[in-house]
Amino acid sequence: MFDGHDPFLVALSVAIAILGGYTGFSLTARIRDAAGVNRRVLLSGAAVFLAVGIWTMHFVGVMAAPIPADAVYLVLPTIVSFLICALVVGVSLFFVSIGEPSPRRIIPSAVLLGTGIASMHYVGIHGLAGQFGITHDPLMVLLSVAIAMLAAYGGLRIFLARQDGLRLAASAIAFGVAVSGMHYTAMLGMHFVPLTAEAHHHVAAGLAASQQVLSIVVAVLCFVVAAGFLLSLVPDPRRQAEAVADPAANMEPAIAEVAPSAAPEGPAVLPNSVRLMPAPLGGIGQPPRLAASRLPVEGANGTHFIDAGEVRSLRADAHYTRIHDGTRERMCPWSISEAEAQLDPSLFIRVHRSHIVAISHVCFVGKEGDGAIIELDGPAPHRVPVSRAKIAEVKARLGLVRRHA
Template sequence: MFEGHDPYLVALSVAIAILGGYTGFGLAARIRGTPDASHRLLLAGAAGFLAVGIWTMHFVGMLAAPLPAGTVYLVLPTIVSFLICALVVGISLFFVSIGEPSLLRVVCSAVLLGLGIASMHYVGMHGLSGPFAMEHDVSMVALSVVIAIAAAYGGLRAFLARRGGVQLILSAIAFGIAVSGMHYTAMMGMHLVPPAGESHHHIDGLSASPQILSLVVALLCFVIAAGFLLSLVPDPRRKAAAKSAAVAASVAEADALQADIPATEAAVASAGMRLRPTPLGGLGQPPRAAPAPRLPVESADGTHFIDTADVRSVRADAHYTKVHDGTRERMCPWSISEAEAQLDPSLFLRVHRSHIVAIPHVTLVRKEGDGAVIELDGPSPHRVPVSRAKIAEVKARLGLVRRHA
């Protein structure tokens, strides 16, 4: 059944799966560590783009197949196949985006997602109606399910791992090829045979011609391409924040030169840091312990250590904390007070009773309600609330407050 496929449509189906995977994983990578409202929105967007990519790839592949004349697509099974795909993708992403996912949870989510992809394929296949009967090779069915589960596991591991742009592209390519491989493996095991004892074929239910399906698929291809292109557009807020920081540093340096402030003090002032006077003779103040160069974080395979230079924020979570490294949150066995005592105060600031942030990684600060909110950079930028009592100190540390002698 694989012979006779249109090579251009086959290539298009693979490209659609890759673009859908890139856009979906790009959104999914931002789920962990975001506020609840953004969490739900990103989860829905990631599940939607992945489901549309997988489903569209399937039907582009069906249009590439040499089906007999008079073949139509039953509307109900076709819609049900998409709903199955969207549901299992959403559930799988949800289970691996809450808390610190264990290996067992990731494997179970991958099995669910793989079975959902395979179910979507075979439900969509049996949406075909024409002067034929459909048979499947059991060994090819089993192989296609294994490929679907492997593709799902690789995709879930892709967005759980710390990944940059190049790694995300490679993961999307691998996922797109794997999903396409599952489809065409299943197609190789499908055989269309003449119906037994029937001279005329009757269509039960609402149906659509291949031409109508082509229009629907073309529209969804446009949606996926638009989402992919939008994901490549840089966030203008980051540029504006970087420009503001550069301007603030230049102003502080100019003020320092006019006041004949030493270069070291000017650099500290440009960063908004506070210069704390040392008591006379250094008496009455115990020496502070050296800041910890690394923070312990827990994962399914043990305790890891990350450099404080990679830490964006620390969030209190009961007697423990969650450390965000710009990509995702991981649990730290330290309390929020212990983390504050261990981190370098010249780089970190407690902006809320439950949040500590790395000042050098701040890209946006904005008034919100009685307090404020700041955004921290990284592959998955995230926002942290600032209490009203800390707004002035945050602005001073960011060089947004002009100080006069």
């Protein structure tokens, strides 16, 4: 069955899967820094592009195969195969885009993603109708599903390890291998069986599309995937604006290991003390307000409080924030702006429009894309992005500014 495939269409199918993977993962990489409606839009866009890439790759691969000349495509199973794929991919991306990456999140997401790829394939294949039947080798079915899950796991691991350009490209290639490997392994175990005269009346009926019509649809979707890939390469205008706003941040951020106990240059930092903070503008004559020594977090049975010294980072989540204490994330009723106003600026620094970190808990800083990345210590270390406009300030607080004679 595998012999006789059109090599050019096979190559095109793999390329489409990789381009769709890159576009989807590049949108997923922005979800953590977005809030509210933007998160949902990015998640939906990522799921759609990944699903379109999978679905388009599948049908380009089908057109590359030597299928019977009288075959037509039933519209309902074909549409259902896409909807299954979009739903399963969306759920798996949701799991990996929230919280911190861990095996408990990545493994179920990879299993779900691999299952979605396989489900789409077999539902779509059985949308083929004609004077034939389709049989599958059970061993090849199991092998194809295993390939999809393992390659999906590898792609997610690469992507979540570090979301820069090189890792993003590697994860997209792994994703393309997951889809293509599953598809062509399944095709290798698929066989067309001519129907007997008695079985002709069992041929599936319904609204159908010819191979020419499907070719037009697939060509349009190939263009959509390629256009989405090219748009994903366009620089983010907000990052460019940040760079213009702070020309001093153009200096290349040095990669360095910072001891968790290392204190930044300047006045000594007392993590557990309560500090006086200047009164806001217009508040002349008012007593200075106290920096918050404890932060509220929501639990199943009410509101709890944790010491500010235990906080590693805060991440914007719509009108609220999520506080990471080095072990897990918990919901805080403050907005990111309110948290910045409440916290002691000598202990905390806003490194991104959506992130605040405790500077004394930084244990690693490195370059990532046109910004930087820092890692916070704790039983479950986690990384936080640094915008380009904040690199110089972060390096100064960590004592990494180069000194010249």
